[in-house]
Amino acid sequence: MPAAPLSILHVVRQFLPNRGGLEDFVANLAREQARLGHRVRVLTLDRLFSAPEMRLPARETLEGIDIERIPFFGSHRYPVAPSVFRHLGDADLVHVHAIDFFFDAFALARPIHRRPMVATTHGGFFHTNAHSRLKKLWFDGPTRMSVRAYEAIVACSDSDARLFQAIAPGTITVIQNGVDLDKFAGAAAPEPRRALLTIGRFARNKRLDRLLATMQALNAEGPDWRLRIVGVPSDITAAALTAEIDRMGLSGAVTLHTGLDAPAVRALIGQSSLFVSASEYEGFGIALIEALSAGLVPVAHPNDAFAWLKERHPLITLADFADADAAAGAIRGAYDRLARGEVTRGEDLSDYRWSGVAARYIAVYKAALAEAGHGVAATAA
Incomplete structure (x- = not known):
């Protein structure tokens, strides 16, 4: 149990009730950190990209996770949500997931909000070859500038690490994604099926x-x-x-x-x-x-x-x-x-169990807080 719990704010563009790899990652990490005694909130957008006509509640607790949602405009590729900074609350540390508006906005406003920040890459924005030249220009320009504002950049794979080392050499930490190994354990058909x-x-x-x-x-x-x-x-x-x-x-x-x-x-x-x-x-x-x-x-x-x-x-x-x-x-x-x-x-x-992954992230948070001069507010569980 942490000696002094952290107040952690996770920021991610899409979250529950939407389902996907990014959403599951943040939900599992948030749950595990809460289990370790930390105060955890998730800040996300108020509409799902798959159902943009439906506005979700501004505040909700789903699967034991406190969620705050904010409006946005623009494309789902780069949704702009200017009200994000009104929701920092008592956060000791901001953890931004993926490389998008939130990643750039928190970096640009760092001198104002002055919160220690960690980001996880989640593949960046190179999931397809579409607009590849524009993506490369953005990555080498704004993304390279934004990276400097973060105390830690965490890559979830070696391929991500190689990509981001090009714009932040020597500063990338690799933490493999956690996986809920119990959810589907042993569920496959016992006999071979086509x-x-x-x-x-x-x-x-x-x-x-x-x-x-x-x-x-x-x-x-x-x-x-x-x-x-x-x-x-x-x-x-x-x-x-x-x-x-x-x-x-x-x-x-x-x-x-x-x-x-x-x-x-x-x-x-x-x-x-x-x-x-x-x-x-x-x-x-x-x-x-x-x-x-x-x-x-x-x-x-x-x-x-x-x-x-x-x-x-x-x-x-x-x-x-x-x-x-x-x-x-x-x-x-x-x-x-x-x-x-x-x-x-x-x-x-x-190696993929969430208990170990969450402990590695808490260690990254401690180092980020120390680097930002905020002291070490918690010990790893």
Whole structure:
């Protein structure tokens, strides 16, 4: 238990009730820090990008987390929320998640609010190649300037660390993402099934189009394979995805599942044997670690994050989903090994437990407070 609890303000553009990797990360970290005795709040936007017409309550407690929400204008790519500084309250430290308006605004206003700050990169804004030249200019300009205002920049993967070392050499700390290993533990179907599952936002970088093409290739020899797509709409709507499934003649083989809670997702995992992802970019790959904890056998596209995880977890098969036939072959191979009893499930995932991740973040906070001259307000639990 901390000797003197910190008052921590997490700032993130989207949060509960929205679901996704970023939202789950902040929720789990906030819960674990509260369990350790710290005072924790989450500040976020008052509308979900997936349902912009609905305004959420200004204050709410969800899953035991105190949430404050503020209005914004502009694009969901860079939502502007000028009232953010009215909500600092008694925060000893501000933890900004991702590289967006909040990251830049807190840096620019540092001389005024004078709060110690930590930021976690979460992949920056390079999830797709869209507007790549503009992104590079922004990264080398405003982002490079904003980084200097933070006591600590935490990368959640080695690939993120390499990216940010270019603008903040020697100052990046790597803390792997925490994962709730109990949520889906051992949930996979006990017997091998030709049933695939993918979890994530319906976003262009996830390349669900390539997953659908792979399903066509899998079922070319007979309609035995099933794919369940679990997630929330992002820059691809559920209606658009459903239309594409129908157009490709996959309505009997592919099902879409949106807005599910954890027990409902666990039930779908129980009907599946393999996890698949064609994602071109991941900040870390939480869904893949959750799949391993469930006992699913992953087949994933070799982006930087998944390639890094493959080095640590041999059960993962990497396949280029740009080649549907090759990806289908990799999936068949993984299934055949499972059916022959050649796959040993139960990887050691202890490094991802939230208790250890939260303790590492508290250590970063202590160093940030000391660097800012605020003293050390707490000891790591």
